[in-house]
Amino acid sequence: MRSTQDGSGRRGLTRRGLLSVAGAGAALVGGSAAAGYAVGHEPEPGARPDQPAGRAYPFHGPHQAGIVTPAQDRLHFAAFDVTTDDRRKLVRLLERWTRAAERMVRGEPAGTGGTSYDAPPDDTGEAIGLPPAGLTITFGFGPTLFRTDDGIDRFGLADRKPASLARLPHFSGDMLEPARSDGDLCVQACADDPQVAVHAVRNLARIAFGTASVRWSQLGFGRTSSTSTAQDTPRNLFGFKDGTANLKAEEAAELDSHLWVPAGRETAADWLAGGTFLVARRINMHIETWDRAPLREQELLIGRSKAEGAPLSGGGEFATADFTLAGRGGKPLIDSGSHVSVAHPDHNGGVRMLRRGYNFVDGSTGLGRLDAGLFFLAFVTDPATHYIPMQTRMQSQDRLVEYLRHTGSGLWAIPPGVAPGGFIGETLLS
Numbered sequence: 253m254r255s256t257q258d259g260s261g262r263r264g265l266t267r268r269g270l271l272s273v274a275g276a277g278a279a280l281v282g283g284s285a286a287a288g289y290a291v292g293h294e295p296e297p298g299a300r301p302d303q304p305a306g307r308a309y310p311f312h313g314p315h316q317a318g319i320v321t322p323a324q325d326r327l328h329f330a331a332f333d334v335t336t337d338d339r340r341k342l343v344r345l346l347e348r349w350t351r352a353a354e355r356m357v358r359g360e361p362a363g364t365g366g367t368s369y370d371a372p373p374d375d376t377g378e379a380i381g382l383p384p385a386g387l388t389i390t391f392g393f394g395p396t397l398f399r400t401d402d403g404i405d406r407f408g409l410a411d412r413k414p415a416s417l418a419r420l421p422h423f424s425g426d427m428l429e430p431a432r433s434d435g436d437l438c439v440q441a442c443a444d445d446p447q448v449a450v451h452a453v454r455n456l457a458r459i460a461f462g463t464a465s466v467r468w469s470q471l472g473f474g475r476t477s478s479t480s481t482a483q484d485t486p487r488n489l490f491g492f493k494d495g496t497a498n499l500k501a502e503e504a505a506e507l508d509s510h511l512w513v514p515a516g517r518e519t520a521a522d523w524l525a526g527g528t529f530l531v532a533r534r535i536n537m538h539i540e541t542w543d544r545a546p547l548r549e550q551e552l553l554i555g556r557s558k559a560e561g562a563p564l565s566g567g568g569e570f571a572t573a574d575f576t577l578a579g580r581g582g583k584p585l586i587d588s589g590s591h592v593s594v595a596h597p598d599h600n601g602g603v604r605m606l607r608r609g610y611n612f613v614d615g616s617t618g619l620g621r622l623d624a625g626l627f628f629l630a631f632v633t634d635p636a637t638h639y640i641p642m643q644t645r646m647q648s649q650d651r652l653v654e655y656l657r658h659t660g661s662g663l664w665a666i667p668p669g670v671a672p673g674g675f676i677g678e679t680l681l682s
Contacts, residue, residue, distance in 0.1 A: 326473055327441070330468070378450070477498045489625065496561055
């Protein structure tokens with residue numbers, strides 16, 4: 253039987269191994285049912301790391317995986333409401349989530365194996381036979397974990413809430429749905445196989461039963477940004493390359509300035525040092541209206557060419573945009589109200605974000621239009637300086653917003669990474 257081995261020397265059952273164990277368990281029915289999930293350990297040749305499905309990213313480290321990790325192709329994001337006021341149960345949940353996540357990112361089942369054939373399995377099973385698929389699982393804490401909307405400090409955490417961790421303000425044009433917004437906890441599962449990402453969130457929700465429940469969730473496909481210079485720039489559902497100027501994992505100094513929370517910035521919230529903030533926005537796109545717009549208008553609104561993704565001032569995709577270069581009639585080649593101009597760091601005090609957004613299509617509306625758009629995910633060192641001013645400016649100046657409608661929103665503090673033997677949020681709750 254196969255097992256995997258991580259850097260700590262620990263071995264566990266692979267998902268393929270579980271398949272063979274389950275078969276063994278069935279064969280033992282009528283004998284000793286309790287032995288049905290007994291686990292043996294033999295060397296694991298492992299999935300091919302040179303193939304996307306075979307990649308496995310480490311769970312442990314100073315920062316959580318799933319932030320600067322090369323963006324995978326699929327997403328399952330979920331927000332949870334904590335249903336208990338007992339701090340010990342909250343800690344126990346985070347410990348169990350940590351242990352399950354450690355296993356699942358290695359391509360192992362969420363549990364170590366049940367003890368009884370008559371008990372529910374400790375893994376739901378839909379990922380049996382599937383490799384790790386580059387799975388990363390990232391956890392976050394919402395403002396209501398520290399103090400509820402009623403002002404109650406359920407877990408004794410209120411005095412440790414970061415000043416910037418608050419519900420995002422209402423931006424002009426927002427049409428937010430409460431059923432798609434906020435949450436005490438969030439989980440971002442990214443993978444190169446949608447079933448692996450769904451399996452991760454499903455099992456974490458199963459483990460949370462009685463302590464936390466899913467408030468809302470979102471599936472995504474086709475990453476809309478690159479987090480590594482090794483990745484090509486993808487396209488969004490408007491057909492344009494998205495995130496050309498995104499922060500990249502290779503820009504260490506820029507990550508320190510714009511992504512990670514530094515130690516000592518806020519004494520009471522120093523538990524967040526090495527972490528970051530996550531902004532999530534569900535943005536519906538008016539696809540059918542956009543598809544009827546002339547190419548000239550589409551490129552004017554974006555500020556880049558559709559084919560190459562190059563700024564309209566000239567050059568290739570990664571050419572520096574020249575916002576002063578004028579064309580016919582003395583007008584700037586890049587319109588001042590274009591998305592590229594309004595969102596550019598030069599026009600926002602130099603701030604940058606690390607985006608990991610995904611396309612989504614949730615079927616169609618009652619009017620026969622696609623319920624589709626961009627699930628915007630951005631990690632920033634401080635939403636008060638890096639997201640809120642930019643979004644406020646975009647809502648009033650970006651001409652592209654005519655084709656957009658924000659329907660979901662949330663903000664979470666993303667704690668630092670986990671050391672072997674530790675658990676998510678240990679710096680806050682231990």
